[in-house]
Amino acid sequence: MxxxxxxxxxxxxxxxxxxxxxxxxxxxxxxxxxxxxxxxxxxxxxxxxxxxxxxxxxxxxxxxxxxxxxxxxxxxxxxxxxxxxxxxxxxxxxxxxxxxxxxxxxxxxxxxxxxxxxxxxxxxxxxxxxxRDHDVVAEEVHQRFDEQAVAHCMNTLTPRQHETIALAYYGGRTYPEVADHLGIPLPTVKSRIRDGLKRLALCLTGSDIP
Known part of the structure; x- marks a missing residue:
């Protein structure tokens, strides 16, 4: 969504x-x-x-x-x-x-x-x-949808979005730690995660709000 x-x-x-x-x-x-x-x-x-x-x-x-x-x-x-x-x-x-x-x-x-x-x-x-710099949207997605659906929708992300979200929410790293690990600026990490979460929500709900 x-x-x-x-x-x-x-x-x-x-x-x-x-x-x-x-x-x-x-x-x-x-x-x-x-x-x-x-x-x-x-x-x-x-x-x-x-x-x-x-x-x-x-x-x-x-x-x-x-x-x-x-x-x-x-x-x-x-x-x-x-x-x-x-x-x-x-x-x-x-x-x-x-x-x-x-x-x-x-x-x-x-x-x-x-x-x-x-x-x-x-x-x-x-x-x-x-x-820990958790994003509430990610918590909702993770808690409210079954693991198979999340795994399927993770595959709809771009490789960069997939890697960044996996490090933050499955690897247990903070946003600054993800930035250090990937060697990219912190704002870039936040942007990738934000865009990736929106794509995940759209995939999981099947609803695109105009």
Whole structure:
């Protein structure tokens, strides 16, 4: 699954239109129905669910993280989680939008805490990235899909993406360690892993969000 935040037709980042109470009720009902279909693996339903809600998810992420790149990452993570956990959604506990906002808040706050923790380690030890630099999207992919599917989709990556992701997530190396091992800059490692994870998500879900 690839969420193209820069696509001009993508609703992410657009202001939320003013809605009437009746419209809100209709939208909630529609989202409940879409989530039920998504839980059954309906990719078209997921695409529509994304289009109807992504501007709210992205907006909340921006407000918490105060950065567009980080907000885009969190939005990607939230919708991957929504796709994999739609069948566990319970409408008696929260509305679909409330459920998404909860997922977004958790993801964004966790990211802030991780970044603060990393900054504190840097100040204390004078060394960058002492902790494992896990990507939450990779954790979701690894945990939520069976090993055969992951192995198959790993083969769809470019050789460089495959090597870099294998070193980071199966070799247990930090991003700086991968960079040192391959003799390439750290930003290049992060770029390869980011692009590779997007391709993995697309392969595993079979859904390309325009």
């Amino acid at each position: 690839v969420l193209d935040i820069d696509d001009p037709d993508n609703p992410v980042g657009q202001s939320c239109p003013i809605t009437r109470p009746g419209h809100d009720v209709q939208l909630t009902r529609r989202l409940v129905g879409l989530l039920a279909e998504v839980g059954g693996g309906d990719r078209d339903a997921f695409t529509e669910f994304y289009r109807l809600t992504s501007h709210r998810v992205y907006g909340l992420a921006v407000r918490i993280l105060r950065g567009h790149t980080a907000a885009e990452d969190v939005t990607q993570e939230v919708y991957l989680q929504a796709w994999t956990r739609a069948d566990s959604y319970d409408e008696t506990l929260s509305s679909p939008m409330g459920w998404l906002m909860m997922l977004t808040h958790r993801r964004a706050v966790d990211r802030v805490r991780r970044e603060q923790s990393a900054a504190n380690r840097d100040i204390t030890y004078g060394h960058v990235n002492l902790g």
